[in-house]
Amino acid sequence: MNLFTDIRTLVIDSLAAMTAEGALPEGLDFANVAVEPPRDAAHGDMATNAAMVLAKPAKMKPRDIAEALAAKLGADSRVSVAEVAGPGFLNLRLDRSVWQSILGKALSEGTGYGRSDMGQGKRVNVEYVSANPTGPLHVGHTRGAVFGDALASLLDYAGYDVTREYYINDGGAQVDVLARSAYLRYLEAHGQSVEFPDGTYPGEYLKDVGVALKEKYGDQFVGQPEDVWLEELRNFATEMMMDLIREDLALLGVEMDVFYSEKSLYGTGKIEAALKSLDDKGLIYEGVLEPPKGKKPEDWEPREQTLFKSTDHGDDVDRPVKKSDGGWTYFAPDIAYHYDKVSRGFDELIDIFGADHGGYVKRMKAAVSALSDGRVPLDVKLCQLVKLFKDGQEFKMSKRAGTFVTLRDVVEAVGADVTRFMLLTRKNDQGFDFDLDKALEQSKDNPVFYVQYANARINSTLRKATEAGVACDDATLAAADLSLLDHEAQLAVARKIAEWPRQVEIAARSNEPHRIAFFLYDLASDLHALYHLGKSDKSLRFVNESSQSATHANLALARAVSIVISAGLGILGVKPAQEM
DSSP states (O other), X not given: OOHHHHHHHHHHHHHHHHHHTTSSOTTOOOTTOOEEOOSSGGGOSEEEOHHHHHHHHHTSOHXXXXXXXXXXHHTSTTEEEEEEEXXXXXXXXXXXXXXXXXHHHHHHHGGGTTOOXXXXXXXXXXXXXXOOTTSOOBHHHHHHHHHHHHHHHHHHHTTOEEEEEEEEOOSSHHHHHHHHHHHHHHHHHTTOOOOOOTTSOOOTTHHHHHHHHHHHHTTTTTTOOHHHHHHHHXXXXXXXXHHHHHHHHHHTTOOOSEEEEGGGXXXXXXXXXXXXXXXXXXXXXEEEOOOOSSSOOTTOOOOEEEEEOGGGGTOSSOEEEEOTTSOBOTHHHHHHXXXXXXXXXXXXXXXXXXXXXXXXXXXXXHHHHHHTTTOSOEEEEEEOOEXXXXXXXXXXXXXXXXXXOBHHHHHHHHOHHHHHHHHTSSOTTSOEEEEHHHHHOOSTTSHHHHHHHXXXXXXXXXXXXXXXXXXXXXXXXXXXXXXXXXSHHHHHHHHHHHHHHHHHHHHHHHTOTHHHHHHHHHHHHHHHHHHHHTTTOGGGSSSOTTOHHHHHHHHHHHHHHHHHHHHHHHHHTOOOOSOO
């Protein structure tokens, strides 16, 4: 149930009635008529722009439309006041019974309250993490993993059919470097002293790979040339690294539906098929690119290449897909991978990249647009860098990783739930300073503690009430006399609960799960404020010793808050705290 959608339906029905009565001309388009919270809460509960957007096509003054519409809306029992403001905005105040009834809905629907059918079962592929399989996940990957997983859960909650996917970058030169680095650890496991030249991976995590190689192959590859062992060690080390990555993801509670190997695109005709699809559309040609903008590299020379006419689909320049020596560019397998996604029948694609891939966005959007003939939209979300701080200092590199802080380091420091929530308190395209001390602080300044404490406080109250003999099951609370909840602080909490379904749809429509974290913080703040008012006003206490009816109504309000917090935390992948 989305109350804002219900009131918008009332507005549209009223406009249709005005049209039938001749108060509005025929043929007006109501698509841009919106019902939203007013910018200033003092102006009312909801506001509609109907008169403003219809005035020009109706050739009427907006205030005239607003006044006629106000009369229609005011006749509905849910609307207590319909008030025209300024040139023609219409502010609405709803009867308190509307807010009270929302609590019954939340109690009867449980954590399903707020679920939406907005997605209508559309198939969405969310690709995230997709780190090179050359070592453990670092803190930057952590943000992408958390963001992608929360977004996938949010879209599922909003009615989409979601596939979570990880693209294994196991087809490029980096896995050859991994194999050479693993070979050095293999020699080390045989007692040899080794040095890691620049460009190799010196992290201690590869020691386990070296030992495992020794156990499997003995001294078979010791002293052998690279062409004897490279492919075997590349496959072996890649699989071990992927096992490590899966373990890291499991620490965060992230499970993928699909792990897709880049290597599977080579030698299988998939790259050729994707490029043929573009060629058949006249989008592949042989040509010479202009020199890069700015200072021209000394080694740049005009040379003919096979190019994708990506400028036909919004890119700044055309992109090479084959080098002059006949080898594929990095872009070619990416085109093939997205061609495979389109071929699998997804209605929408979402790619989550690190901030360093910003220059890749336009070419990927162009490729998907071309491959799908504009049918399948691609939304690319960039996750900016995360800086870790502890004791006022930037958190140093992981000894085991060698050059970076790992996902495991962060989770071991503060826990998976705190990690996930904290990383979702900032929009993905903004940089984030993650203070590990602040994340564990028990104060209002720590959003995850503040939200979890609200839920724990409610559950503690419900437990104590149950022990005192008060029936606290959802069915009993849903049947409470909710009209007793007439204090403005109680109604403020009810209004916030009523906003939950709308917030879900806004967050899902914009692919912004951080909105859920913000909403939960605001809801927790309203709950804590109400709790503290109860210290001076006994009627507002969740357990009212002088009235069982008031107790049930107050507990119904508190339990509805817990339901929404639990649903929201579920979307974020965080377990709601039962006690603290």
